[in-house]
Each structure stands twice: as structure tokens, then as C-alpha cells.
Amino acid sequence: NKRIRIKEVLAMEPEQQEITVMGWVRSFRNNQFVALNDGSTNGTLQVVLTLGEFDEALLKRITTSASLKVTGTLVPSLGKGQKMDLKAATVEVLGDCDPEQYPLQPKNKPSLEYLREIAHLRFRTNTFGAVFRIRHSLAFAVHKFFNDKGFVYLHTPIITASDAEGAGEMFRVTTLPMEGAPTTEDGKIDYSQDFFGRSTNLTVSGQLEGELGATAFGEIYTFGPTFRAENSNTARHLAEFWMIEPEMAFYDIEDNANLAEEFIQYLIRYVMQHNADDLAFLNQRLLDEEKQKPQAERSELDLLQKLQFVVEHQFERITYTEAIDILLQSPHYKKKKFQYDVKWGIDMQSEHERYLVEKHFKKPVIVTNYPKEIKSFYMRLNDDGKTVAAMDILAPGIGEIVGGSQREERLDVLEGRMRAIGVPVEELWWYLDTRRYGTVPHAGFGLGFERMVQFVTGMGNIRDVIAFPRTPKNAEF
Ligand code: ATP
Numbered sequence: 283n284k285r286i287r288i289k290e291v292l293a294m295e296p297e298q299q300e301i302t303v304m305g306w307v308r309s310f311r312n313n314q315f316v317a318l319n320d321g322s323t324n325g326t327l328q329v330v331l332t333l334g335e336f337d338e339a340l341l342k343r344i345t346t347s348a349s350l351k352v353t354g355t356l357v358p359s360l361g362k363g364q365k366m367d368l369k370a371a372t373v374e375v376l377g378d379c380d381p382e383q384y385p386l387q388p389k390n391k392p393s394l395e396y397l398r399e400i401a402h403l404r405f406r407t408n409t410f411g412a413v414f415r416i417r418h419s420l421a422f423a424v425h426k427f428f429n430d431k432g433f434v435y436l437h438t439p440i441i442t443a444s445d446a447e448g449a450g451e452m453f454r455v456t457t458l459p460m461e462g463a464p465t466t467e468d469g470k471i472d473y474s475q476d477f478f479g480r481s482t483n484l485t486v487s488g489q490l491e492g493e494l495g496a497t498a499f500g501e502i503y504t505f506g507p508t509f510r511a512e513n514s515n516t517a518r519h520l521a522e523f524w525m526i527e528p529e530m531a532f533y534d535i536e537d538n539a540n541l542a543e544e545f546i547q548y549l550i551r552y553v554m555q556h557n558a559d560d561l562a563f564l565n566q567r568l569l570d571e572e573k574q575k576p577q578a579e580r581s582e583l584d585l586l587q588k589l590q591f592v593v594e595h596q597f598e599r600i601t602y603t604e605a606i607d608i609l610l611q612s613p614h615y616k617k618k619k620f621q622y623d624v625k626w627g628i629d630m631q632s633e634h635e636r637y638l639v640e641k642h643f644k645k646p647v648i649v650t651n652y653p654k655e656i657k658s659f660y661m662r663l664n665d666d667g668k669t670v671a672a673m674d675i676l677a678p679g680i681g682e683i684v685g686g687s688q689r690e691e692r693l694d695v696l697e698g699r700m701r702a703i704g705v706p707v708e709e710l711w712w713y714l715d716t717r718r719y720g721t722v723p724h725a726g727f728g729l730g731f732e733r734m735v736q737f738v739t740g741m742g743n744i745r746d747v748i749a750f751p752r753t754p755k756n757a758e759f
Pocket residue numbers: 510512518519520521522523525682683684685686728729730731732733
């Protein structure tokens with residue numbers, strides 16, 4: 283198999299060299315010109331079949347999405363629009379594709395909604411080709427960023443007995459048989475027997491285990507799937523999503539915010555450098571979409587300009603209290619345009635977050651020091667006794683993209699808060715051991731990977747940036 287990827291071919295100089303390529307037909311014109319794509323790029327290589335050299339039976343089999351192996355010579359193109367042609371010597375059809383049945387014909391531009399119904403085939407479109415090559419690049423850049431900084435990649439468990447974050451969002455893991463499961467005294471299925479005699483769930487976050495790693499290695503990160511049984515149908519929630527969770531000993535909340543900002547800018551820069559073609563394609567796609575809107579509603583900057591802006595400007599930093607004040611004084615609030623009420627103590631809704639980033643600051647915003655009532659037990663209590671050292675990062679077009687905090691390292695304060703909110707202190711004895719044996723100030727955050735991919739690609743719906751979205755309506759493929 284001496285095949286060369288089409289991406290590499292397109293970067294070559296056509297000097298009569300013989301090469302072999304393999305891929306899928308994007309289009310076939312005049313019984314002569316095949317646009318061949320192999321997934322390495324959105325670009326196609328023009329394969330030219332000299333008229334009369336190939337028999338009818340073969341030509342009939344060259345249909346959209348049929349797979350081909352072509353050997354030929356690479357020559358400068360006589361036509362406009364491409365630098366080179368592959369003048370075919372031999373063409374082999376590896377797999378036929380019946381044009382009557384194939385749902386992705388080049389003439390009809392399929393909508394994203396339609397493509398979600400055929401998610402098993404959508405990688406073959408230019409849009410999803412670009413999105414998933416960028417997603418791959420981002421994943422690689424995540425590891426590169428942390429590896430270069432000396433962080434240890436810790437694999438935290440998917441199945442866990444800890445219910446730390448709590449509150450009904452968990453998927454239960456069970457080994458119980460569908461019939462004849464053990465029951466409690468009142469005849470109900472005994473779910474405490476789920477996992478060989480105890481109760482377990484799919485993880486909602488690797489943080490608590492991450493803290494165990496950070497208090498030994500100094501700096502760790504996790505990058506894995508997390509699960510939340512959210513029976514909601516928003517454009518930014520999935521039941522199964524990937525999260526990146528760094529956790530750092532000896533960091534305070536400001537160090538934490540600095541790292542998160544540097545990380546996000548690094549990821550964007552990485553994609554701008556390594557996926558310029560795919561980004562340009564998605565940018566054009568969005569520009570075409572914008573043209574459908576009335577002038578007044580069109581965005582001032584295009585996707586590339588927005589990304590450039592984000593890497594060149596510091597994120598805004600405000601406290602939760604300042605955020606609420608801004609909202610209360612906004613013309614939006616005065617004209618009663620928010621659906622949900624604004625007052626100190628609320629858990630900000632997406633409309634509030636988006637107002638702050640999109641209308642007020644017009645850049646990403648880091649909000650810190652939230653009321654303790656709306657945040658988790660492990661966040662560090664501030665001296666005011668009312669707020670905790672929490673940190674959310676809000677991004678234009680998305681809203682919350684990062685949630686993090688400085689953790690409560692003082693055993694007595696932590697235990698006090700746990701008891702006050704009813705978190706089982708005894709069950710989390712292993713977690714509290716980090717505070718018993720050489721406790722240190724530490725902090726961390728979780729970046730929702732799909733939200734980051736949305737941010738970079740400009741895709742409006744989170745279902746379009748994960749290969750196989752898991753939502754209340756989607757579990758097949
Ligand atoms: P939201 O307010 O959007 O529901 P959250 O506050 O519940 O998010 P966290 O528990 O703070 O989320 O999780 C950390 C990060 O994980 C979030 O900032 C977000 O980027 C991402 N995230 C959370 N829930 C989901 C989900 N259901 N699907 C995709 N990403 C998610």
C-alpha cells in the first residue's frame with residue numbers, strides 16, 4: 283500500500299511523478315473528471331481519465347461516494363481551479379455506491395438537522411470533515427499544552443460510588459438482572475445492590491480523584507468522558523461529553539484563572555496554525571449563513587477575526603457581585619428583556635452570561651467569588667463568609683465554558699460546610715485524607731471540550747461537534 287494522502291499530494295509540485303491515491307468520489311463530470319477526496323483534507327484531487335482509454339462498464343461504476351484506487355502521473359493542470367491533475371493510468375473501483383440510494387448527493391445541500399439524522403454518514407461532508415479534524419487537533423493540543431508544562435495525565439474512573447456532586451444528574455450503573463433482581467423489604471428493586479452489592483454511577487467529573495493526584499504529583503489533568511443525565515434539549519448540553527480537568531497544588535484562584543486563560547488561547551492559536559484550511563472553510567460557511575440575515579443582525583467580525591481577537595486580548599475579570607451590578611444597571615434589565623429575574627444570589631442563566639460577554643464586554647469574561655449557596659461544597663470559603671473562590675469563564679456565543687475554583691484546603695472548614703449542606707462526610711473519608719495528610723492550597727477547573735470545539739468552529743449546536751451525540755433522543759449511532 284504505497285498510497286499518498288491527498289492532503290500531501292495537493293502540497294506537491296506536479297513533475298510527472300507516478301503516484302497512487304485512494305479515496306471516495308465527490309463528483310464525476312463528462313465521463314472524464316473525478317474529484318477524489320480521502321478525508322485528509324476538504325480539498326479534492328482532480329483525476330483525469332483520458333476519453334476512450336477506459337471501458338463503459340468501469341465508467342458507470344464511478345458514482346458519488348464509490349471508492350477508488352487510482353495510479354497515474356501527476357501533471358500540471360490545464361484547467362482552471364487546480365494546480366495539478368492526476369492523469370490516470372489504472373482505476374480500480376474498490377466499492378460501488380448506488381446513486382439511487384446514497385443520501386448525500388452533491389446537488390442538494392443537506393441541512394445540519396438532516397445530517398444529524400444520518401450522523402453515521404455526516405463525516406463525509408466538508409463541514410463535518412472540517413469540524414472533526416479540528417476536534418482532533420484540539421484534543422492533541424490539550425495533551426501537548428499540559429505535557430509541555432510537566433502536568434501528569436491522570437485517568438480518573440468512569441464508574442464510581444461517589445455521589446459528591448449529587449442531585450439526580452447521575453446515570454446509575456447496574457449489574458442487576460432485568461428480572462429477578464434482589465428486592466428490599468417492601469418489594470422494590472434494591473438499587474444499593476447495583477454493582478456487585480453496592481451502588482455506583484457513571485462519573486459526572488473527575489475532580490475529586492484529580493485532587494488526590496494533584497496532592498501527590500503537584501499538577502495533573504484528566505481528559506475523559508463524563509456523563510450527566512440531563513433530560514434537556516439545549517444547544518450546549520449533552521448526556522455524554524468530554525471534560526478536561528487540570529488540578530494544581532500550590533495554586534490560588536488567580537493562578538487558576540491565569541492558567542485557564544493561557545490554555546484557551548493556546549488551543550485557539552494551535553488550531554489557527556494547524557488547521558488554517560478547515561477554519562477558512564468553516565468561516566466561509568458562516569459568512570454565507572450571515573448573508574441570509576438582515577444587515578442589522580449580521581455580526582461585525584467573522585469567525586477568524588473573533589478568534590484572532592480572543593488570542594490577542596486579555597479576558598475581562600470581574601466578581602459575581604460586579605456581574606450582578608452590571609446586569610441590574612443594563613438597559614436590557616430596565617427594558618425587562620431578561621426572562622429570568624436578576625438579583626444577588628441567583629445562579630446566572632445563560633441569557634445573563636451571554637449578555638455580559640456579547641453585549642457588555644464583547645470578549646470572554648472570568649467571573650469569580652460566587653455566593654456559596656449556588657456552588658459546590660469543596661470550593662474555598664472567602665473571608666466574607668458569604669462567597670466562595672469559584673471561577674467561571676464565559677465565552678461569546680456559548681456562555682459558560684469553564685467552571686473551576688480554589689478548593690477548600692482547611693479540614694475543619696470543609697467538614698463544617700459538608701455537614702451544613704448534608705454531604706456525607708464519612709463516605710468521603712478518602713477525599714478528606716488529602717486535607718489530613720499535608721494539606722496544601724490548590725485549585726483546578728473543568729473545560730467542557732465540546733463547548734471549546736463549538737467556540738473554535740463556530741458551530742451553533744453541540745450535537746454537531748461530537749461524533750456520536752448522546753441526548754434524550756439520540757443513542758443509536
Ligand atoms: P451549565 O451551567 O452550562 O449546565 P455546569 O455549571 O452544570 O454547566 P460544570 O459542572 O461547571 O457545568 O462543568 C464544567 C464544564 O463542563 C462546564 O463549564 C461546561 O463547559 C461543561 N459542561 C457541563 N455540563 C455539560 C453538558 N451537559 N454537556 C456538555 N458540556 C457540559
